[in-house]
Amino acid sequence: MTIGFVGLPNVGKSTLFNALTRQTVLAANYPFATIEPNVGVVNLPDERLPQLAEIFGSERILPATVSFVDIAGIVKGASEGEGLGNQFLANIREAHAIAQVVRAFDDGDVVHVDGTVDPASDMETINTELIIADMQTVEKAIPRVEKEVKGKKKELADLEALKAALAVLERGETIFAAKDKDKLDMDRLRELSLLTAKPFIYVFNSDEGVLGDEARQQELRDLVAPADAVFLDAKLESDLVELSEEEAAEMLEMAGQDESGLDQLARVGFSTLGLQTYLTAGPKETRAWTIPVGATAPEAAGVIHTDFQRGFIKAEIVSFDDLIAAGSMADAKAAGKVRMEGKDYVMKDGDVVEFRFNV
Numbered sequence: 001m002t003i004g005f006v007g008l009p010n011v012g013k014s015t016l017f018n019a020l021t022r023q024t025v026l027a028a029n030y031p032f033a034t035i036e037p038n039v040g041v042v043n044l045p046d047e048r049l050p051q052l053a054e055i056f057g058s059e060r061i062l063p064a065t066v067s068f069v070d071i072a073g074i075v076k077g078a079s080e081g082e083g084l085g086n087q088f089l090a091n092i093r094e095a096h097a098i099a100q101v102v103r104a105f106d107d108g109d110v111v112h113v114d115g116t117v118d119p120a121s122d123m124e125t126i127n128t129e130l131i132i133a134d135m136q137t138v139e140k141a142i143p144r145v146e147k148e149v150k151g152k153k154k155e156l157a158d159l160e161a162l163k164a165a166l167a168v169l170e171r172g173e174t175i176f177a178a179k180d181k182d183k184l185d186m187d188r189l190r191e192l193s194l195l196t197a198k199p200f201i202y203v204f205n206s207d208e209g210v211l212g213d214e215a216r217q218q219e220l221r222d223l224v225a226p227a228d229a230v231f232l233d234a235k236l237e238s239d240l241v242e243l244s245e246e247e248a249a250e251m252l253e254m255a256g257q258d259e260s261g262l263d264q265l266a267r268v269g270f271s272t273l274g275l276q277t278y279l280t281a282g283p284k285e286t287r288a289w290t291i292p293v294g295a296t297a298p299e300a301a302g303v304i305h306t307d308f309q310r311g312f313i314k315a316e317i318v319s320f321d322d323l324i325a326a327g328s329m330a331d332a333k334a335a336g337k338v339r340m341e342g343k344d345y346v347m348k349d350g351d352v353v354e355f356r357f358n359v
């Protein structure tokens with residue numbers, strides 16, 4: 001899962017990015033990692049993993065990861081020129097979800113590019129730039145697809161999907177916000193990689209006032225619905241980095257937060273993108289794997305290796321809770337909690353799996 005940060009300059013993107021990526025594990029096989037310095041691959045905390053590792057005597061634990069990309073700030077007029085260059089567009093197109101960082105903190109010492117702290121107006125500025133960039137993409141595609149429809153290389157429905165998308169953008173709405181009510185044909189729009197078609201998460205970089213004010217938070221949530229909102233304090237997040245786990249938990253609680261920014265973003269990111277994790281464990285390693293909700297057993301196997309999917313025979317599965325309750329794999333088997341599932345089995349979050357396959 002890759003989440004790209006966008007936002008106006010000076011809203012706290014870099015502060016948040018640096019805090020989240022404190023345990024950056026930069027590896028060459030992650031997207032962008034070799035070309036972009038502003039990518040952080042972060043381990044997702046998962047308390048199930050150490051418990052499994054203990055049962056199986058695993059040598060190491062490999063958590064699921066999330067990649068954060070700190071994309072340059074967007075200013076008004078960016079889509080017309082320099083600011084929203086190709087580099088920027090390439091980065092943002094690769095992200096699975098866009099987290100728009102919005103300033104909701106007051107601080108006289110931190111200059112706001114437009115003079116005042118006004119989340120609604122800031123979001124409009126950013127969304128307008130993304131919408132204009134998408135309009136340019138769709139307007140360029142329409143004549144090309146018209147030709148292809150005439151030449152019978154494409155269906156008329158492809159063209160209609162583009163026109164419907166253009167109408168949404170011309171109204172000043174994002175594709176993501178309008179896709180259900182306008183019944184947009186997302187499959188036919190996919191190849192354009194429209195920026196505003198990506199799932200949006202709004203990250204309100206808040207001060208104590210906002211964090212302690214449920215009514216204000218609800219106002220902001222209503223403003224961005226159906227997108228999800230996360231409330232955090234980037235400065236606090238960066239202070240937490242210096243502390244031990246217990247001290248950090250205590251400090252978060254004092255600020256009225258029951259989850260760290262990373263936990264919140266991971267949770268909302270997973271639900272926005274419809275993702276879940278399953279687990280594998282053995283003497284070598286205990287590991288979490290990310291799959292879409294609704295994935296079948298062979299599809300889940302394919303995340304480990306495409307050969308596993310191709311040669312899939314069956315999967316031996318026990319739920320995490322059943323395994324922990326039994327205390328060991330042998331006891332779980334004796335209690336009848338370990339099932340053999342075939343290729344139609346739909347995976348559940350927390351399934352502990354061993355695949356059987358032909359190579």
Ligand code: GDP
Binds near residue numbers: 205206233
């Ligand atoms: P970016 O341009 O969006 O990447 O913003 P930065 O992360 O560079 O932050 C801009 C300024 O705002 C810096 O001086 C930060 O210390 C400050 N800042 C960031 N987050 C917060 C916050 O939550 N509260 C306050 N008071 N200041 C913040």
